Amino acid sequence: MRKTDGDAWAQAIESVLCYLATEKDHAANTQLSNRLLLEAFARWAVENRLCDPARVTIEDIHRYLARERDRGLAPSSLKSLIVALRHLFFFLRREGTISSDIATDLEMPKVGLRIPRVLSEKTIIHLLSIEYPSTPEGIRDRAILETLYGAGLRASELVGLRFTSFLREERLLRVFGKGGKERMVPLGRAAVRALEVYLREGRPLLLGARRSDFLFVKRGGGPLSRFALNQLLSRLARRIGLGRGIHPHLLRHSFATHLLHHGADLRSLQLLLGHADLATTQIYTHVDADRLREVHRRFHPRGQ
Known part of the structure; x- marks a missing residue:
């Protein structure tokens, strides 16, 4: 044309x-x-x-x-x-370019509910318990895994974290999600400990003489890319024999599902995940329903 x-x-x-x-x-x-x-x-x-x-x-x-x-x-x-x-x-x-909004009544197609794949708690424990190299990269990689699962972050949120995002005393992570919306996510002891070791023993050696505003960096001081993050997770999946692989959102799904399993309410989960709409968070109730059906089947007198 x-x-x-x-x-x-x-x-x-x-x-x-x-x-x-x-x-x-x-x-x-x-x-x-x-x-x-x-x-x-x-x-x-x-x-x-x-x-x-x-x-x-x-x-x-x-x-x-x-x-x-x-x-x-x-x-x-x-x-x-x-x-x-x-x-x-x-x-x-x-803007007055057209006289009427002709698309306002377009009917939305019905989209089937997609239940997200999650890792079991046993698999997560295995993933976080494997021996990481005592190199700056190994120390960083452990901190990355603990942070991804411990805070339920998106890949873009993880690689976008700044040095000032980790509030050590408060054990909080300042995260900027979709649309630049800020949220504060609590961190457990394991994630805090891994980040402290990384900041003390890993990050300074990766930076060398350079400076960076980013929390997670590669050797030479450049920010970690999403591609490098996915490569890291692929390597770890192979190490524990997980054929289907691991991606950041799989850890995020697992984070949300495990919280529900242990009694978290949906509204709190929405805030932790940074969902604008509670309906987005509700998909995890369907994942949890599978567990509840299994509990009913195993323990109810008429569940068989």
Whole structure:
């Protein structure tokens, strides 16, 4: 398509993404996802001679969604697409570019509940009990594992931790989650002890003569990347013979599930995980329900 054909769409997309970032605090990953979805829709619109957003009708949107569905787009991805289109046309109506918000009543597809995979407490204990090398990297890696599981962090939150994020006296971790929202997460003794050893014996040797604001660093002082974090977890999974591997979110899921197993309430768990909506946290109640069914089966007189 000619550059001029998509100018109106390009401007609309840039404007709505700016609105979502500044007024809705959308995280960088969400922004990127919305950009890709909206740019794909814009290309289709231009190919179908809908170069002006004001010319698009609800029938056009339904036609595009049907095409994506026929091409095998998963219900969860289709839901993300509809959300992105709703944002776009809501914004265009608010700015007066279109006369009515044609996407507001788009029906969301039904998305099946995905129960997250979790590690057993026995596996977690095994993972945290293996012998780590007495090198700066080994000391750091133990602290990383204790922090990931001990605080239920996302990968982006872990690699984004600053030196000042660890409040040693209070045994708290200051975490910035999605949309830059801050939360304070308590740390248990094991995580605090591992971090103290890392700060005393590991981090100074990794930094050398350099300085860094980041808590977890690689040799030479650069910040740890998400790729390096995933590589670390893959190595550890192989060491304990875990064929399916480990990723940061698996430890986060395990953190949440184990807290529920031991009596944590859902509202507290929401705050610890940094979920904006309690409904997001409620998925862990389904995981816990599996355990409760097993308890009922084993111990109730009529449970067999």
